[in-house]
Amino acid sequence: MRILSPAPPAFVDPATRAPAFGSYAGPLPPIDLGRALVDRALRRKKWFYVALASDEVWVSLAVVRMGYATSAFAFVFDLASRRMLVDRSVVGPPRAAEVADDPHGPGPVARFGSGRTSIAVERRPATGGARAGAAGPDALELRARFADLDVDVAIDEATAPPAISAIAEIGPSLASATEKRALAAVRGSLVASGRRVSLDGALGGYDYTHGLMPRHTRWRWAFAMGRAADGAAVAFNVVEGFVGEAECAAFAPGGVFPIREPRFDFDAARPDAPWRLVGEGIDLTFDVGAVHAQRTNLVLVRSRFLQPAGTFRGTLRIDGRDVALEGVPGVVEDQDVLW
DSSP: OOOOEEOOSSSEETTTTEEOOEEEESOOOOOOOOOOHHHHHHHEEEEEEEEEEOSSEEEEEEEEEESSOEEEEEEEEETTTTEEEEEEEEEEOGGGEEEOSOTTSSEEEEEEEETTEEEEEEEOOSSSSOOTTOOSTTEEEEEEEETTEEEEEEEEOTTSOOOEEEEEEEETTEEEEEEEEEEEEEEEEEEETTEEEEOTTOEEEEEEEEEEOOSEEEEEEEEEEEEOTTSOEEEEEEEEETTGGGGOEEEETTEEEEOOOOEEEOOTTOTTSOEEEEETTEEEEEEEEEEEEEEEEOSSOEEEEEEEEEEEEEEEEETTEEEEEEEEEEEEEEEEEEO
16 A cells, blocks of 8 residues: 655655656645646646535536636535536636646636636635635635526635645656545535525535646546545545546545545446446445536547536445445546547
8 A cells, every 4th residue: 555645845856857756645736847838738737626515415616727728517416306406517718717836825726707607716814805704724715606506615624634646647748736635614605596505514625636638538536525324524536547546545534545546337328327436445336316427529629528426335445444435425427538
């Protein structure tokens, strides 16, 4: 089992003058890809994905920035009725979105604006004008507006376990940096198709990824946050392919713990059927409630993106102990993109 080192102070290792490849506990440093403008335009991809989990709903929102296009999506999955309350996707021009090179600096972290759709994620200290609900200097403020969805929350990372961060070589002269955070405290609310849902006491997490990507990229991914069968808070992030095991981790109040890369078994023709995640220390079934799907053909960009929402059951080994999961909300993903 790999050991998570403390996160590096800089993206580039001064001794090797190469990215500080490895798997870490803690936040990423600012990302400096140091490539020519044409490479950044064609190869650089950045996204910021936010997940919120309450007793009532699972919420996913994302901003994706490519050199030649942008996109955003949001969906709200109702855990009781097992259906989507809102499911929206928007594609915009290059200037419609931005994702910061440093997700921990003060100010904007991610933004998207096109037509009636806007998403703004900002990191602000508690003083100097932060709104009520921002619990401290580690708080993210999220405001999102879609045609039938308003979200306004603060995500306080101060008491959350450390992030899992990974800097990985994914091809000749290609690298990706990713940071996943989970079990942060949430305050705020949303209105979905006229229904107001309080998110006070919900759990929050995010996926920040920034890299120079291969033209053809594929991965399977899963992310979950909730309560284990014994009532303790638990979350996990796993991926098959792409960065791989370097970013696979479980989160608990005691910290962040490395776990193995699992195998994803599912029927691509029936993504609403149960998925299986199996590997050393991982034996999980994902029961699908609803499927968020995007199929894009913009000549330069062609993608098939499936992200079902639902619940996990089974066992997950965390720090040498098998933890039972039952009805833990989350998502799985199958992404196949030519960009």
